[in-house]
Amino acid sequence: MTGRKENLRDFRSHENAGVVKFGNNYKCQVKGYGKVTNGQFIVNRVAYVEGLQHNLISVSQLIVGTGNQVVFNDEGSITSKFETNEVLLKSKRYGDMFTLDIKPIVGKPSVCVLSKASNDVCWLWYSRLSHLNYQNLNKLVIEDLVRGLPVLKFDNDTLCAACEIGKQHRKGHPIVIDSKIVEPLLKSEVAQTMIEFTKKIEMSMKKNVRRIKSYNGSKFKNNVMDSFLMGKGISHNFSSPYTP
Incomplete structure (x- = not known):
């Protein structure tokens, strides 16, 4: 007494x-x-x-x-x-x-002066208090807010498997950027315009172009354009040929 x-x-x-x-x-x-x-x-x-x-x-x-x-x-x-x-x-x-x-x-003790709780005691109170993180668990000890809670420092280097899975985020789908050139082009301008447009998109979006799609016409089929696309690893898809 x-x-x-x-x-x-x-x-x-x-x-x-x-x-x-x-x-x-x-x-x-x-x-x-x-x-x-x-x-x-x-x-x-x-x-x-x-x-x-x-x-x-x-x-x-x-x-x-x-x-x-x-x-x-x-x-x-x-x-x-x-x-x-x-x-x-x-x-x-x-x-x-x-x-x-x-x-x-x-009064209110400092966490640094408290003895460290054993792993079994840490997991016991971690589970009892609905997987409360150890920082807030130590606040309960300092403020003496929970009856029966031992006056110990709670710390555990082992991650909780259930909490680790619950905090994982699903990986998002890759973003596909759809850009078009709708201006009429001369046959001699097509290759250079397509190359400049591709470089502009990559610079502004900071992403690599993976494929382009164009009209299935002869002006979009030339060696300059094919060489540029092959060097960049870009696939070139054409629209369906016109069928009368």
């Missing part, structure tokens, strides 16, 4: 949460419960007692339902995971008093 409400995160007030009785028979009302964390180690269900001058904690609160174990020695205490023996917290002993050496996060 604590008398400092600012140290509690995810605080929930209760009207009839109980009464704490001290050695001098003085009683204080429990105002609610929250959790204390330093970003890596979390103590759940910490009672807020208004007016309490010292923080108190029981060993059972660190062990029961947490999967942790606490070992005491002459130097202090070691809190670790029961299954993996991963050390979570080391605390020193002062005289006959065993303390819990934890610096709780107060």
Whole structure:
């Protein structure tokens, strides 16, 4: 229990949460419960007692339902995971008093000082919050907007396959530009005019001409025009021949 409400995160007030009785028979009302964390180690269900001058904690609160174990020695205490023996917290002993050496996060923490969440925890909350991106997920942590959300830095280098597919865009069809020359041309002007027109289209549109179509007449069939089109890789299509 604590008398400092600012140290509690995810605080929930209760009207009839109980009464704490001290050695001098003085009683204080429990105002609610929250959790204390330093970003890596979390103590759940910490009672807020208004007016309490010292923080108190029981060993059972660190062990029961947490999967942790606490070992005491002459130097202090070691809190670790029961299954993996991963050390979570080391605390020193002062005289006959065993303390819990934890610096709780107060207010809005900076993301850079938070411990990084494991990949399993990242994917768990990423899925729970409908594939919310990690930048906004960290904002929820800083602003303390979601109850139960661990105070950790969420980051994952692995892309979500479903989101990656959903954000793909279908490739568009190639643009076909249809331009025409409708002015009457003399036979001697056809080749040069067609060459200049082709170059003008490529310059203005910044695209290569792939094919042209012309009237199936003799003035559009000459060596100069055929040589230019062959060098540019442009196909020359003719209209159907006139049939009386």
